[in-house]
Amino acid sequence: MKLKKHLIYIFVFFFCLQIKAQEDKEVKEKKNAIAVSFGSTGLGLEYARKLSNKLNARFVWHSLKIEDFEQEDVEIKSDLVDILANLEVSIVDIGIEYLPFKNSSFKLTAGLGILNKVNLNGVVTYNEDVVFGEVVITNEDAGEIIADITWTDTAPYVGIGFGRAIPKNRLGFGIEFGSYITSSPKIDLTASNLLENTASQKENLQESLEDFKFIPRIQIRIAYKF
Structure with a gap:
């Protein structure tokens, strides 16, 4: 027994x-993980899949919306103006991360960003009356300038960071620094009243932004492995 x-x-x-x-x-x-991130492109929701010990595939959706951000007393050519800005971002990333060192969370990232919408809209107005000799024009009558700047299409991105997309433990934290490499943005410039002639400077503004082909991609993220 x-x-x-x-x-x-x-x-x-x-x-x-x-x-x-x-x-x-x-x-x-x-081999799977989901993550939430926040950074220069707003809130990010991510799914990652382990391909090998050094390679992970990633799919990320970024979204950001800032409405009626006001900046007062901005000096432009000795004039003080107010700027009312709106920013809207919607980007989908398809990419990979490469972990070159076995015992380190340092990584290299690369991929393609689909810029569904990256739009910056700004309204510029005088914040005080405009004086021409003895003539005084109220800031309301002076008019306003509306600038609409938009990036579209697709853009490759590269970056570096720390923190694996598929963490070793159940939870993991990370940070990334990089940039989208885009074409120059499309500019739309309109103006009213006394500032109406300013709209003729659209081509000059377009040329000044011709080299503005980088959109920062900075993220702080927390990932959950499952």
Whole structure:
């Protein structure tokens, strides 16, 4: 009877070991992660899949919307103006991260960003009356300038960072620094009242932004492995 009882204990012991080994194996085989990030392109929602020990695939959606951001007393050519700005961002990233060192979370990132909408709209108005000799024109009558700047199409991106897309533990943190490499933005410039002639400077503004082909991609993220 004692021998039978001992055999049962041994069987249960090895059965528990087998379950533990199977659980450990399943933990090691977790190859997916979801993440939430925030940064220069707003809120990000991410899905990642492990391809190898050094390579992970990533799919990220970024969204940002800032409405009626006001900046007062901005000096432009000795004139003080107020600027009312709106920014809207919607970008989808498809990319990879490469981990060159086995025991380090340092990584290189690259991919393609689909710029569904990256739009900056600004309204410029005088914040005080305009004086020409003895003639005084109220700031309301002077009019306003509306600048609409838009990036579209697709843009490759590159970057560096720390923190794996598929963390070693269940939770992981990371930070990334990089940039989208885009074509120059499209400019639309309109003006009213006394400032109406300013709209003729659209081509000059377009040329001044011709080299503005980089959109910063900075993210702080938290990932969950499953």
